[in-house]
Amino acid sequence: MKHSRRPSTISVVGGLAVALVVTACSGAGGTRGGDDGAQALRVLMVNNPQMKTLEKLTPEFTKETGIEVAFTSLPENDVRDKVSQEYSSQAGQYDITSVSAFEVPIFAKNGWMQPLDDYVAQDPSYDQDDIFPAFTKGLSGPDGRLYAEPFYGESSFTMFRKDLLEKKGLTMPDNPTWDDIVDIAAKVNDVEPGVAGICLRGLAGWGQNLAALDTVINTYGGQWFDMGWDAKLDSPQVKSATQMYVDLLRESGEPGAAQTGVQECINIMLQGKAAIMYDATSIAGLLEAPDSPIKGKVGYVPAPVKKTDNSGWLWTWAWGIPKSSENAEAAWKFIRWATSSDYEKRVGDDPQYGWTVAPTGKRSSTYDQPGYIQAAAPYYKQEKAALDAADPTHPGVDPQPYTGIQFVGIAEFPDLGTQVGQAVADAIAGNITVDRALAKAQELAVPVGEKYQE
Numbered sequence: 001m002k003h004s005r006r007p008s009t010i011s012v013v014g015g016l017a018v019a020l021v022v023t024a025c026s027g028a029g030g031t032r033g034g035d036d037g038a039q040a041l042r043v044l045m046v047n048n049p050q051m052k053t054l055e056k057l058t059p060e061f062t063k064e065t066g067i068e069v070a071f072t073s074l075p076e077n078d079v080r081d082k083v084s085q086e087y088s089s090q091a092g093q094y095d096i097t098s099v100s101a102f103e104v105p106i107f108a109k110n111g112w113m114q115p116l117d118d119y120v121a122q123d124p125s126y127d128q129d130d131i132f133p134a135f136t137k138g139l140s141g142p143d144g145r146l147y148a149e150p151f152y153g154e155s156s157f158t159m160f161r162k163d164l165l166e167k168k169g170l171t172m173p174d175n176p177t178w179d180d181i182v183d184i185a186a187k188v189n190d191v192e193p194g195v196a197g198i199c200l201r202g203l204a205g206w207g208q209n210l211a212a213l214d215t216v217i218n219t220y221g222g223q224w225f226d227m228g229w230d231a232k233l234d235s236p237q238v239k240s241a242t243q244m245y246v247d248l249l250r251e252s253g254e255p256g257a258a259q260t261g262v263q264e265c266i267n268i269m270l271q272g273k274a275a276i277m278y279d280a281t282s283i284a285g286l287l288e289a290p291d292s293p294i295k296g297k298v299g300y301v302p303a304p305v306k307k308t309d310n311s312g313w314l315w316t317w318a319w320g321i322p323k324s325s326e327n328a329e330a331a332w333k334f335i336r337w338a339t340s341s342d343y344e345k346r347v348g349d350d351p352q353y354g355w356t357v358a359p360t361g362k363r364s365s366t367y368d369q370p371g372y373i374q375a376a377a378p379y380y381k382q383e384k385a386a387l388d389a390a391d392p393t394h395p396g397v398d399p400q401p402y403t404g405i406q407f408v409g410i411a412e413f414p415d416l417g418t419q420v421g422q423a424v425a426d427a428i429a430g431n432i433t434v435d436r437a438l439a440k441a442q443e444l445a446v447p448v449g450e451k452y453q454e
Contacts, residue, residue, distance in 0.1 A: 040067070040068040040069065041069045041095045041096060041330055041331055041334055042069075042095050042096075043070065043094065043095065043097070044086065044093075044094040044096070044097040045079065046075070046076050046079045046098045046317055047075055047076075047079075048317065049357060050152050050357065050358075051098075053347060053353055053357055053359075054151075055071050055073070057347070060346075061338075064337075065330075065333055067330050067333060069334060072094070076261070076262070077261075079098055080103075083099060084414060086322060087103070090324040091324065092322070092324035092326070094325070095325040095327045095328075096319050096321055096331045096335065097319070097320055097322065098317050098318070099148050099317075099320040100315065100317060101135070101139055101315070102413070103320075104140070104148050104320060105140075106411050107147070108143070108145070108147045111323060112323050113147045113148070113321065113322065114320075114322070114328045114331075115141075115146065116145075116148065116149065117145050117146040126340065127365075130363045130364055131362055131363060132150075132153060132363070132387060134314060134390070135150045135318075135362055138316070138392070139316070139318055148319060148320035149319055149335050149336075149339040150316040150317070150339060150362040151316070151339055151362070152317060152361050152362055153316040153361035153362040153387060154314075154315050154361050154387075155280075155314055155386035155389070156212075156215065156279060156312045157284075157300055157302055157382055157383070158176060158181070158301045158303060159276070159279070159284065159298050159299070160184075160275060160299050160301070161275045161298060162297060162299045163297050164188055164195065164275040165184065165275065167188075170184055170188060172299055172301055174301055177306060178216065178219070178220075178304045178306050179306075180304065181198065181278070181304045182244065184276065185197030185198040185248060185252040185253075188276070189251075189275075191275060192272075195274065196253055196255070197253070198252050198253055199254045199268045199276070199277045200212055200245070200253060200257070200265070201213075201262055201265060202249055202253070202257035202259070202425060202428045203258070203261035203264070204258075204418065204425035205418060205421050206407060206413060206414055207407070208421060209421050210424070211313065211315075212278060213241070213242065213245050214313075214406045214407065215395070215406055216244070216245055216311075217238050217396075218308065218311060218395045218396035218405065219305045219306040219307060219308045219311040219396070220241035220244075221237040221306070221307045221396060221397040222235055222237035222238035222241055222396070223237075223238075223396055223400050224400075224408050225401060225408070225452075226398065226400075227399055227401050229401060229449040229450070229452040229453045231442055231446045231449045234439060234442040239434065239438055241306075242427070242437070242438060246427050246428050250430065258428040262279060262280070262283075265277055266283055266286060269294065270287065270294060271293075280315065281312075281361065281379070281386055282361060284356075284383065285355070285356035285357055285360070285376065288375070289356045296378070298378065300378060300383075302385070302386060302389075307397050308395075308396060308397060310389040312390050312405075313405040313406040314387070314391075314392050314405055314406075316362060319334075319335045338359075339359075339362070341365055341366070343359075344358050344359060344363065344366060345369070355371050361387060367380060390405060391405075401452070410452070412448045416448055419440075419444050420440075420441040423438075424441075
């Protein structure tokens with residue numbers, strides 16, 4: 001079936017929820033040049049732990065190159081809004097930004113990004129072939145050119161407190177189903193005072209609650225759109241998946257789940273306040289860090305399934321250069337430094353940081369590093385297996401006309417996903433029923449699907 005031409009701009013959610021948090025190696029927006037005469041690089045990034053480590057080590061890059069770097073750091077929901085604004089407006093406020101495999105094909109198609117393949121071709125030592133092929137493909141544009149490099153990659157799996165399950169005489173299956181998770185979470189809920197059976201993302205957002213829920217929808221046999229671009233968010237499969245997710249959180253989940261995002265769930269796990277967490281594989285390094293209070297107490301198994309063999313997602317926070325940047329060459333030098341195997345080793349071999357906080361999950365050579373194998377022994381095999389198994393082109397039961405596991409790879413999805421995520425959060429909070437939430441979701445999705453029909 002032919003599809004109508006996709007809109008040329010991405011929907012931008014209005015209004016940032018929080019003020020910009022600006023940190024810098026020099027003053028933000030500074031103009032002191034490096035050895036190549038370039039202006040200080042301005043970097044917009046998500047405020048994840050791996051990024052914070054990068055910021056601390058960036059003075060080493062500045063010492064090596066003479067290029068200064070100023071960082072603007074934002075939470076995930078907010079950085080996505082700001083990134084969309086930056087690229088669609090070509091405002092020229094930033095030289096490098098966090099981007100993902102969702103944004104890159106759309107931004108590249110619209111001519112909003114600097115291609116990177118020429119830089120890579122001139123630098124064989126960078127070893128692009130070492131990057132997992134799924135990420136290289138996902139960070140390329142419709143023209144086949146490379147537009148971003150992954151900082152770290154992740155899939156998703158199930159993390160659980162072995163000691164808390166043992167208190168109840170429970171064993172986590174090697175390949176759990178969602179029925180297994182519901183049963184175990186209910187039995188281990190309140191195993192100790194204030195300990196939730198499970199922590200899941202409930203906070204509204206296409207990259208928050210929908211990231212996890214969409215994998216559930218896939219494995220239950222649901223999808224956002226069928227091959228004819230008919231919206232399917234009110235289908236029995238989607239209703240069954242969403243009802244399970246909402247009920248699980250309301251009955252065995254963390255308090256205030258409708259306001260809990262990925263960072264809050266990480267904190268809850270580290271504080272020993274949840275027995276199970278289904279989320280990103282990149283979180284495992286934080287749980288096993290030397291200073292983690294639950295180090296050695298966590299087990300790792302694949303993402304829960306229902307009708308599919310696997311259900312992990314595929315994600316990367318990558319670095320891209322807006323077309324409006326006048327410092328592309330200096331920006332590439334920073335991207336090359338930050339995404340290299342040398343940088344991984346720099347973080348991994350440093351006792352102050354270690355392999356558990358290194359930006360891994362993007363290079364196959366990482367899984368041959370003795371230091372990483374030792375530090376990530378509880379989970380590295382499960383992590384690599386999840387990355388290898390993830391299939392963004394066919395993650396569910398039926399074929400889909402879009403690419404994406406935990407997102408729908410179309411320009412309208414940030415706005416659509418945010419609104420659907422809010423309806424799901426309202427159901428988690430008990431403000432509306434799941435049926436009502438999905439009726440609203442279907443109403444929002446129908447006109448989007450119609451744009452792609454003949």
